[in-house]
Amino acid sequence: MLQSLAALDPARAEAILCRTIDAVLPRTEIVELDEVEQKVLDEARSVAAAHPHKSVEEVLGDALTDFGLPPSEEEAARIRLGKSGQLPWELFDVEFSKVGWKNLMCYGVTSGEAREALRKPDLVEHLHSGAPQTDERLPSVALTFTATRVSGAGVGGRAHWLLLLIGRYDATLSIRLAFRVFDDLVRANRIERPRDLMRALLMRCGREFTLTADSGKHLLFWDERMEHEAPVPNIAGMVVVILSVGNLKTAGSRRVVAFCLNERSYKQYMELHGIRY
Amino acid sequence: MPGPLLYSTNVWLKLHIQQTYQGDKHHVWCSELFDGTKAPGYSAPVPPSSDPCAIYRQLHGTFVNSDRHCPKIKEQKASFCKLATRWEKAGEITAKDKADILFMTKHASAKELRPLVYVIPRAPVESRLKIVPIKDRAGLAMEYRLEGDLLRTEFDVIEL
Numbered sequence: 001m002l003q004s005l006a007a008l009d010p011a012r013a014e015a016i017l018c019r020t021i022d023a024v025l026p027r028t029e030i031v032e033l034d035e036v037e038q039k040v041l042d043e044a045r046s047v048a049a050a051h052p053h054k055s056v057e058e059v060l061g062d063a064l065t066d067f068g069l070p071p072s073e074e075e076a077a078r079i080r081l082g083k084s085g086q087l088p089w090e091l092f093d094v095e096f097s098k099v100g101w102k103n104l105m106c107y108g109v110t111s112g113e114a115r116e117a118l119r120k121p122d123l124v125e126h127l128h129s130g131a132p133q134t135d136e137r138l139p140s141v142a143l144t145f146t147a148t149r150v151s152g153a154g155v156g157g158r159a160h161w162l163l164l165l166i167g168r169y170d171a172t173l174s175i176r177l178a179f180r181v182f183d184d185l186v187r188a189n190r191i192e193r194p195r196d197l198m199r200a201l202l203m204r205c206g207r208e209f210t211l212t213a214d215s216g217k218h219l220l221f222w223d224e225r226m227e228h229e230a231p232v233p234n235i236a237g238m239v240v241v242i243l244s245v246g247n248l249k250t251a252g253s254r255r256v257v258a259f260c261l262n263e264r265s266y267k268q269y270m271e272l273h274g275i276r277y
Numbered sequence: 278m279p280g281p282l283l284y285s286t287n288v289w290l291k292l293h294i295q296q297t298y299q300g301d302k303h304h305v306w307c308s309e310l311f312d313g314t315k316a317p318g319y320s321a322p323v324p325p326s327s328d329p330c331a332i333y334r335q336l337h338g339t340f341v342n343s344d345r346h347c348p349k350i351k352e353q354k355a356s357f358c359k360l361a362t363r364w365e366k367a368g369e370i371t372a373k374d375k376a377d378i379l380f381m382t383k384h385a386s387a388k389e390l391r392p393l394v395y396v397i398p399r400a401p402v403e404s405r406l407k408i409v410p411i412k413d414r415a416g417l418a419m420e421y422r423l424e425g426d427l428l429r430t431e432f433d434v435i436e437l
Contacts, residue, residue: 014362021359025352026326030412053346061355064362069379077380080373091384
């Protein structure tokens, strides 16, 4: 806080800061400052001079931010921006989903690897933006697929793709599933979206299954209104993953992703590339 | 004779803020030349501080090197804080919108502050171009302003 603003009401202080910013920015008209404004600018200049990398514009901008975005409002803004899809990826919190990750659906991918992969994904595909929120207590969850090229150092040494299926709500990314896909399954120039990698993996380690009357493929990405809970097929040795958004009790519940993975086959595929888990 | 295009360099966050909070109407300073160093002889010289190409190169260097101390970026961020505050005072945005813009500005990474070149066909905006008075220009070359009425459909955005 600049001391020369301390005695002023916030609206007046903000107006002064706007005028002093106008005065220092190069592409604005020439501004004549009054005595109070000049005093604020002088103080901002001395604050900037006392810090090796601060500029007067930065000091004035920070002061304006202190008024318009007090610490108590910052978290609310982060959540709003997360909900509206404007929050930069790296400002989301990261958690590991109870329903996916914690049921060992990480298949040997460590939480550290997943966090690192999520920090800088090479490909991001938003599968569903989430059902409309009808209950304040239940956040709307969006579904996103990411794929990150990783070096494989420490896990077999071969570069590969790390595929993450995540739920996104408020300002949180919830990692649900993680898979590795090596280049033997894909030709790099054909990879446009993470789902291309998932399809390639399921061509090798997936299995056909039937969920509803008209669906029976390795991997289903679709957006289907869910009227009732379909029983999850119980197939020996297989993991059936069905991801949906919304709540059956409310309108707008939809199935988005479903696939059936042969765990034994996936494990063998990992071992082929020197990864044991 | 003026060319058919105008050029302006702006950071991605500015484009986003104006798309989201200003009804996709954009305020820009623009120039008839993209690269003043390639201007024919005897043209009015374009100083680097108003040359879209020089500004792009400076901001792109900042983006590539993730330079947090770039003076141009600090100026841009101060400008966004000022605009958000004025828009709220004018009733154009809500207090929450202002807080959101200030948050995005405060936490903007190099990616959000990467430069973009706006390529603006001149003819459709000719009647709205405001000539920047010579006292406010960095040099003698012509500079124009489009004051918050440039529609997104009236220009293209490119990254070099």
